[in-house]
Amino acid sequence: MSWKTLTYFGDSMLLIPTAIIIALVLPWKSSNRHTVWYWIFAFCLAGFVVSVSKVLFLGFGIGSARFNFTGFSGxxxxxxxxxxxMLWLVSGRATQPWRRCAIAIGYLIPLMVGLSRLVIHAHSKSEVVLGLLLGFSISTTFLLSQRHTQLKGFSLGQMSAALLLPLLLLGHGRIATTQQFLAHLSADLAGIDRPWTRADLLKLRQ
Known part of the structure; x- marks a missing residue:
């Protein structure tokens, strides 16, 4: 598997549809009717914090030249x-050892995504580490809040249907234009001709 493929596991083009699938499945599979709202809040909170950090830098140059930080790695x-x-949900009726293994894979995938962002030089170490800390804090808080929730199992057909769209998106490989949108939005909000760049930030360190 290439680094480009690994990094796609963190792309909005894949994650947003998958997050919607989780939200659609949770009311059906969870014994807690509030779980879906916790999930929607958690995912939107992560997206909001990441977006604000990027807008602050792209529009207003708020970052750290010392730590080469221009916003959380989305x-x-x-x-x-x-x-x-996602792995907690689909392993809901598995035996405890298999469920722990599945959730561990759920934590491993983002670590590989973060590493891929460094390998392809898309982010600095500080941006990746803080991005992972942000995301893991939110997902872990969600999972702890649901530790007494009972989940219904998935049949093979249900599992296939739930994974169909993510698999199709992985095969297609189209990349979201979130960064470009935030760059234009930030420049408009700040009233500047062009958004700030990493090069602009690093000049402040010289």
């Missing part, structure tokens, strides 16, 4: 929010 943060929950 791929790292959002994948760390989603995949532990």
């Amino acid at each position: 791929h790292s943060a959002m994948s760390a929010t989603l995949w532990p929950v």
Whole structure:
């Protein structure tokens, strides 16, 4: 598996539809009718924090030249929010050892996504580490809040239907334009001709 493929596990083009699938499935599979609202809040909170950090830098130059920080890595943060929950959901009726293994894989996937962002030079170490910490904090808080929730199992057909769209998106490989949208939005909000760049930030360190 290439680094480009791994990094796609943190792309909004894959994560947003998958998050919607989780929200649609939870009322059907969870014994707690509030679980879906906790999930929607958790995923939206991660997206909001990441977006605000990017707007602050792209529009107003608020970052850290010392730590080479221009905002949370969205791929790292959002994948760390989603995949532990996704694997928790689909392994709901598995035996305890298998369920722990599945959830561990849910935590491993974002770590690989974060590493891929470093390998392809998309983010600095501080952006990836803080993104992972943000996402893992949110997903772990969600999972702890649901530790007494009972989940119904998935039949093979249900599992296939739930995973069909994510698998199709992985095969297609289309990348979301979230960064470009935030760049234009930030420049408009700040009233500047162009958004701030990493190069602009690092000049402040010289």
